[in-house]
Amino acid sequence: MVKRSLSLGQWLEDRAGASTLARVVLFRNVPLGVGVLYTLGFAAAFVFMVQLLTGVVLALYYAPTPDHAYDSVAYIGERVAFGSIVRGLHHWGSSAMVVLVVAHLVVVFTLAAYKRPREVTWLLGIGLLVITLAFSFTGYLLPWDEKAYWATNVGTNMVGTVPFIGDFLLRVARGGTELGASTLTRFYALHTLILPGALFLILAGHVALVIWHGVSVPPSLWNTEREAAERLREAESARGYQVESARYAVFKRAGRPFWPDVIAEDLAVAVVVFVALLILALALGAPLEAPADPTNTSYIPRPEWYFLFLFQLLRYFPGQLEWIGVALLPGIAFLALVLLPFLDRSTERRLSRRPIASTISVLLATGVGFLTTSALLSTPPAVVEERNTRLTAVQIVGRTHYRQFCVSCHGTSGEGSSDGPPLIDVAAVRDTAFMHSYIEEPQRMARSALMPGFIGQMSHQEVEETAQYVKTLSGASGAARS
Ligand code: HEC
Structure with a gap:
């Protein structure tokens, strides 16, 4: 009779295919040319973990009702051990997550990593972006201070301007016609149950596909003269895919091991991000204004900084036209992102040879930059305007x-x-x-x-x-x- 091994490794191997899993996830090669730009996705996922942990701690104390929300948040900041650090981390983590997810998207766009065969990975990534923004929008209301209340009031009002279904959407978003207790519980449930679940699922799919297809080769290495010659020989796209995966395998063999080389870089960047968050949390903490006062109509709401460009855009579409800025333009931008890999199907990945893609991205970046700056510059003054100024x-x-x-x-x-x-x-x-x-x-x-x-x-x-x-x-x- 064969004597059975009693080692834990063997036990896990038999029950869970541990060595296969480790080989697929950790002991894989990452192709030539993969550098620091590729660490942003990992960093975004890392910040999500920080949000998850700090969020769980906050949820232990937070009460999602208009009567108690503000006090419970103030209590966390003032009385709970390390409470203000945890809140600070969660607050700055939300900005960091938006920044990292968008930066990751910009890198993937620039390197044309969304192209065949990674279209589905791209689509799931867009899903992650939407969820990240939804996290931020729903989380903004939870402290139930003036800023939270009025910014959400404006934000949900915008939804109401969409033609035909605006009223319906407004009631769905608020859980009624007015912003109140049902809005708060609704946002809380989204923020702590639905969105984390959705993000986990989509992230799992996203990461699985990244591993399945392997990290893309940088355009400067991928689109070479040799590749051009290969392209000439194969015209049909089904075969094109096979040629591509054969070429990819060559780059992958020549690359570096994910464990321990590449993951060390990923972790190093994640640690830098975490230290930055910790410094922000300790130095600035998380803001908390006066408790929400629904009768204070003189309060001037400001959205979170990364929504400022949208807020500014709306100024160009006053009155009946507001829905253009609220729904139409963002809808077109979103659709363009979704369709990108299906519209841009050439195998060319160098930005310098993708004139349409680079023009559109420069225009978009300039537009968003311009709108954000002009919103920042037109921040309403805190003091009353000077009297008797001369009229223009x-x-x-x-x-x-x-x-x-x-x-x-x-x-x-x-x-x-x-x-x-x-x-x-x-x-x-x-x-x-x-x-x-x-x-x-x-x-x-x-x-x-x-x-x-x-x-x-x-x-x-x-x-x-x-x-x-x-x-x-x-x-x-x-x-x-x-
Ligand atoms: C028939 C009377 C009437 C006329 C005409 C009128 N308003 Fe008003 N306005 C009001 C009343 C009443 C309010 C108080 C809020 C309300 O019930 O709408 C108000 C409120 C306002 C407000 C304050 C909104 C706030 O946040 O409190 C502004 C600004 C304003 N009016 C501007 C104007 C301008 C500019 C004009 C001329 C184009 C104008 N109004 C003409 C009656 C009038």
Whole structure:
């Protein structure tokens, strides 16, 4: 009789195929040319683990009801041992995850790693991006402070502007028509149950495919003269795939082992990211403003910084056109991402030889950069605007509209009357974009508004001029008399 081995390794081998698993996952080769740019996906997954661990700790103390949410978050920061560090890590981790996932996407795009045979890996990656953004949007509400409440109010309002189904979507997002207790539990369930589950599943598929296909070879090595000669010989795409995998195997054999070489690089980058998060958490902590006050309509909401470009984009589509900025343009961008590997099917991976792809990406990057910068620059001032400033030409034109349409209710210098409130205080806290929308259609900005809308009587240009003028009314004497 054969004596059976009693080693743990053998036991695991028999029960779980341990050595096969280790060979497939760890003792694989990574092809030639794979460097530090390839570590970002691992770093993003690592930050997700940090979010998971810190999130579990936060969930032990957090109470998802409007009455207790804010206090429980404050309690974590003030009383729980290491609570403020854990909250800080979770807060900065969410930004880091967005940054890393987007950076990973940019690298994959630049290296054209989405091309055959990695289309499905790309699609799952887009899914991970969407989930990451959904995590951030739902998590923003949970502290239930002013920032959380009003930013989510604006965010869910945007959803409501989508034509035809807007009202329905708004009610689904809020769990009712108003932002309240059911919104909070809904967001909490998404944030802690549904999104982590979805992310885990998709991430597992994504990583499995990365291992299955192997990491892509950098374009500079892949698209060579030899490859061009091969291309000439095979025209048909089914065979093309086989030729490609044969070529890939050559690069892979010449590469480095994942364990311990490449994983050491991945871990080194992950440690750097973690140390950065720890420094941010210790030095800056996580912000917590005053508790949410649904009656404080003078609060000016600002979204998280990586949503600023979208927020800014909406300013160019005021009133009835808002859905273009909310749904249409982001929808087109999303569709373009999804279809990318199916539209761009050439085997050329060098960016310099992909003119359409590089043009579009430069345009997109410039656009997002421009929108984010202009949003940052137009951050509403914390102090009341200076009085008696001289009016610009646009504001003077706006004053004539104001005198024609608005004085009857708001008074000659915005001091108010029995038919309308003073605009002096409003001008101090609202930006022109808000006033623009309010003049066009007050009921869209405040459900119970009594003021008539001017969308039919004034042109877009006139509304904008009036809004610019009204903005100067802040202060006791107002600019109107200057
Ligand atoms: C028929 C009276 C009436 C006229 C005309 C009128 N408003 Fe108003 N306005 C109101 C009332 C009432 C409110 C208070 C909020 C509400 O119920 O809509 C208001 C509120 C506002 C607000 C403040 C929104 C806020 O956040 O509190 C702004 C800004 C404003 N009006 C601008 C204008 C401008 C500009 C015009 C001229 C184009 C104008 N209004 C014409 C009655 C009027």
